[in-house]
Amino acid sequence: MARPINPRRVFSRPKVKGFIPMGFYSSDLDTIYLTVEEYESIRLKDYMFLSQLESSEHMGISRPTLTRIYDKARKKIAEALCEGKQILIQGGNVIYLEEWYLCSSCGSKFNSMNNKENPTKCPLCGDTKVEQIDS
Numbered sequence: 001m002a003r004p005i006n007p008r009r010v011f012s013r014p015k016v017k018g019f020i021p022m023g024f025y026s027s028d029l030d031t032i033y034l035t036v037e038e039y040e041s042i043r044l045k046d047y048m049f050l051s052q053l054e055s056s057e058h059m060g061i062s063r064p065t066l067t068r069i070y071d072k073a074r075k076k077i078a079e080a081l082c083e084g085k086q087i088l089i090q091g092g093n094v095i096y097l098e099e100w101y102l103c104s105s106c107g108s109k110f111n112s113m114n115n116k117e118n119p120t121k122c123p124l125c126g127d128t129k130v131e132q133i134d135s
């Protein structure tokens, strides 16, 4: 049986859902699917200019895993760029560190910081009436 993969830590949701080459309709194009963790590896390394080690620590994964995710992401983006494919950013196994939750039982607000998954239970009262809110 395959070992379950811990979710990768991602700071916040990507600003856009994807990209379409100019002058084309989405329905006419082949699609490259970039996972959210692949997007995050590009953001950390190529946009924030973090090292492999720093990026892997941010995402809570080993350096070899980060390298594998990052290499995949670059290949996908290059393919889209060179072959005129659209990119959709979706899927993956992630938690968003920046997202906040509200417990409708006790009214406390909390985020998923340092947890292994998005909270389903209030850390204060233990109730499961927890919903995501805009920070």
Ligand SMILES: [Zn+2]
Pocket: 103, 104, 105, 106, 107, 108, 122, 123, 124, 125, 126, 127
């Ligand atoms: Zn509560």
